[in-house]
Amino acid sequence: MSGATMGGVQVAHAENPWPRPKTPRDPAAAEPPAEATSPEGLLTHVLNSLTIVDLQLVTFIVVLGTSGNVPFFDLVFPIFASAYIAILNGFVFPPTSREAPPRLFRGCRLFKVYVLSGALIGLFLPMAYILGGFSRGDTESVLASSPHLFLLSCQILTENLIHGSRGVSLPVRALTPILYNAVRLTSLYHWVTRVLTRDAPPISSEVLGRPLIIWSLLVNRDMNLWVSFGKALAVVNWLFWHFNLFGFLVCVFLPRAMAAYYHRIPAKAPEAPGSPRPSPREGLRPAKPSVTEPVAELNREHHSKKGQ
Template sequence: MSGATLATGPRIPKHVDRETHGEKFDRRAPDSGGLGGIMGSLRVIELQLVAFIIVFSASGLVPIVDLAFPVFLTVYSFLLSGLVFPNYGNPESLQVFKGNRLFQVYVVVGTVIGLFLPLAYVLGGFARNDQEAVRAATPHLFLLSFQVLSENLIAGLNIFSVPVRALLPILYSTRRLFSLSDWVVNTWVVKKIGVEVALQDETWIWFGRVLSAANAIYYTINLFVFLIPMFLPRAFETYFEDRANFHKEHPKQEKSYMPSLPGKIPVPSLLKKDDPTKEKKAE
């Protein structure tokens, strides 16, 4: 969700001296425990995310720009993977970070703040018939659901190279910051607390304010402190290292410039023939 699904997991130890390049690249990383068990292999949550995406798309609460953004990003990711950053098939480099306890807590907190609580807020908005609250929080929840689903699919299939896997959560997070800013403006500026307001209504308004502010703060820190300065440079570093090793172990073969014609004996053109004029001069 915060890009950690693509960035963390157990690293496979490298055995460069004992393994060939082909054997090393054919290995597959095992299923990650801890963080991977939370975010990578929950098929039930993935099915629920698909259901949320369909419901949000059909409800008319998501702007057209946000509906088209995942489609554009999917096509753009395939173009980057095929034309700019091809995958060299090294599963050892797909996990850039080792997820420790503190980092797992950070990811779980982001999951609760960014996914579960906004979902409860949207469902509560439907129950209270608060269309403004639902319309303000739905774009963020829609984009986050698409991001989680994309990260889980990419982490399971290993179809993209490390730079593409790093750029995916960065682009999603950048777009979601605009949706979060609209949500913050709606809860803190547009929605006012009246003088004679019930305690339940005031609690509901403050719940939306705190939740929108917490999401904006968390994902701003996640983008500008974790993804861009930490995850992205390490992803490019491991990618260029793998590319250099691949070209080193698979050098380009020189092509013959004088191919032989079919049915004819190739003539050794590089052999020097004796010049008859030189023999006459010698005599």
């Protein structure tokens, strides 16, 4: 198991089923297996790429999607996002090579802390909050937080599948969490406004008189602590994902991904208008030697001898 970004947050992904060939000079060895290009092979490739975490995410997505708590726009958005990502990767930012893209934050401890914080704030605590809402019969908290968690689960699953494939370029890997994060801001806004306007019943004097107040609140299922936890969780998620989009993804992750992507494409002199534009793949091929170069070299040697 290695890591994949979750909107800048690292969760899990499967290892690439197409390992790097040991003999890259052999053209046949550099090609993926033939069965992976057929529809049956593509389905097998996707299924093999799913880890236990991904399968749990699929289950959670199905449960939330069929519960009736997610709006129609949020249900169909992952389909639109997947098609848009495929168009970007195929026509706008095609991969420059068959090698796996470099990791931009390898060995950064601060990024690891950021990863764990995002996974705790955005995924695990909202999961516990929804499960607690089901157990308490609190439909209000489940309705408020389900759209955000549904979109985040779809985002993590998409990023894990992308990270397990070498055929996705760095800009597309960076634009995927930006796309999902921008849409989830609307769900976060509705979550915050819904829970902040919610009133909680007062704590009874009998509960306040007990020695272990927190334990008594949990045992007696007092809604005051539960509603306060929901408000704090919604506000923290709203703040974190705004910072993640405008402070990390747009300002740090996307510029690094673009720089690493275009660094692999050699710069060329401006061409005449109307001339065909080479693709990034063609930019990686070594230039063929010109036929006139040996003749020009002989002329230079001849003129230098005449000058002597």
